[in-house]
Amino acid sequence: MQFMRLDLGEIVRKERGENAPRSLRYLIGNPLIMKQMLERSPDAGSYAPVTILVDERLDGVRLSYDRMATFLAPYGSGEALKVARDLDAKIETILTNVAN
DSSP states (O other): OEEEEEETHHHHHHHHOTTSOOEEEEEEOOHHHHHHHHHHOGGGGGTOSEEEEEEEETTEEEEEEOOHHHHHGGGOOHHHHHHHHHHHHHHHHHHHHHHO
């Protein structure tokens, strides 16, 4: 589910014109997975929904994603970390499929 789309490249296009590279940040997620993480670690709310950056560069388009498990590891909830790892695997599969 897409919660929000931010056109970060808009700022650059104001200066460089419409031919400037595009950069879009998407906040996406599954509300049920977010609920599972929040129940296990309320700190997960700082990082959910996940962010994906689609960034146009000279050598092509890049997809960026910060792993949820990396964010939640310091909070010490093994249960939340398991949900986060499962989520990361799903997101990485989606991004790999989209990129190919």
